[in-house]
Amino acid sequence: MATFTVYGPFVVPTRTGKGGKSIDTASLSGFWLEANCGSNAGCYIFGLRSGGGTIPYYAGRTAKTLKSECFQAHKLAKYHAALVSVAKGTPVMFFLVPAISKGPKNVSAIKVLEERLIGLGLKRNANMTNIKGTKKDEPIIKGVTGGSIGKPSKSASAFRKMIGL
Numbered sequence: 001m002a003t004f005t006v007y008g009p010f011v012v013p014t015r016t017g018k019g020g021k022s023i024d025t026a027s028l029s030g031f032w033l034e035a036n037c038g039s040n041a042g043c044y045i046f047g048l049r050s051g052g053g054t055i056p057y058y059a060g061r062t063a064k065t066l067k068s069e070c071f072q073a074h075k076l077a078k079y080h081a082a083l084v085s086v087a088k089g090t091p092v093m094f095f096l097v098p099a100i101s102k103g104p105k106n107v108s109a110i111k112v113l114e115e116r117l118i119g120l121g122l123k124r125n126a127n128m129t130n131i132k133g134t135k136k137d138e139p140i141i142k143g144v145t146g147g148s149i150g151k152p153s154k155s156a157s158a159f160r161k162m163i164g165l
Contacts (some may be wrong), residue, residue: 003099009093023080023091025071041097044061046075046079048092056121061110078129079091143156
């Protein structure tokens with residue numbers, strides 16, 4: 001089983017202009033010095049922190065380096081959309097870095113973690129800006145998940161108990 005270490009939250013530098021608040025890409029070198037994990041592979045989550053906590057808006061992954069991936073132009077557009085969608089909020093980034101081991105990077109574990117982070121993020125914020133892995137049509141299991149009407153079957157009840165629902 002792959003083990004990941006969480007780093008953050010790190011405040012993402014911003015500037016205010018005509019279009020409101022946006023990421024200040026000129027100040028990212030200081031951001032990466034503070035984060036001290038930009039040369040690693042792994043997953044990252046962009047969120048907005050306000051009085052009620054931090055809300056996730058985007059989760060991503062990279063098998064290369066976090067520094068080369070997190071602030072690409074198409075990601076900045078997603079972050080900007082999140083920034084303009086709320087009245088207040090401080091943008092922050094969390095990083096999840098796999099434990100260093102001999103051999104190749106565990107790309108499959110990074111991919112699985114990204115999918116899990118997207119799923120967890122969607123539970124907290126239905127407006128996550130991720131495209132992949134966000135299909136909201138989850139399968140319904142009669143008597144177990146979804147809006148079943150009536151009493152579940154004995155089999156469904158036993159299954160629910162087995163999986164802890």
